[in-house]
Amino acid sequence: MTEKVATRDAYGRALLELGRRQDKIVVLDADLSKSTKTALFAEEFPLRFFNVGVSEADMIGTAAGLATSGYIPFASSFGVFAAGRAYDQVRNSIAYTRLNVKIAATHSGITVGEDGASHQTLEDIALMRVLPNMIVIVPADGGQTYQVVETAAAYEGPVYIRLGRPKVPGVVPHDTPFILGRAQVLREGTDLAIVAAGYMVAPALEGAAELQKEGINAAVINMHTIKPLDVELLVHMARKTGAVVTAEEHSIIGGLGGAVAECLSEEYPVPVVKVGVKDTFGESGSPEKLLHKYGLTAGHLVEAGRTALQKKGQM
16 A cells, blocks of 8 residues: 545646646636645636536536536535535436536545534435436545546546545555546455445455465455446355455445445345445544444454455355
8 A cells, every 4th residue: 555645636737737738627616726726726726617616506507517617527526515405407408318417526535533423424425326327436546536537538438436525545456547438446355356346445355464464365445436346256256255345435225335235235145244334424523433333444354354265155
């Protein structure tokens, strides 16, 4: 693992570099540009930046209009607002019409920390992946975020990019290409497959290293694209290991865990143990304490791995 970088920081820098190369890139924000890091783009390209104020629904509608005029809009806000407050506009103005709008949602998950439950979106992956035509991506680190921004801009259609507030270590090798809908095997294994996304990829690698000390050989998959899911790799790893653990900074209902369970129940049933936030809201606190309380640490993944192996032995 390398130097820690917040995915929101990487997004801001990647957007700026992309804007220098493509004059059709425009950026919209809902009065949060310092936090979403779109302020970097605004400073250099003020005529291609639109701060709509505290009006996320208007931001999405405006982005849709810009897309119909041939621009490639990146609409940015906190995840709880981009996916929640503006859901009707995302559904009807972007997904239904399949317009070329990119939604970059920062401050996702429990690691928003002290801002509390009102700002900790734990349901946005579920909301976005159920929408027809919507691509859903959760980059694992800063380097991958650069690749995601480039890929999203080149893709013709709606894309939802889930980003975080805290700094995260680099976990994806720099020479690993990002391919939409193709997950990455970061660690090979034969006993168990840990399928992780976003913030939880690093703890997944740590958990796998701990399991190795117990003689358990766990693979780690970075499932960066939640939709479309890499069904081929997922089924391959289920056949190879016979047990799966999912890890996400999101509700265990409807997110990565739900997508994996849906897939394997039809394609190749094996035990699936989901690590994520149980059916509850978050609360205010430091990210470290919240991650521990809500069961999102390497230690919790080790426990989940043991449980999955027990279930595997019972089948």
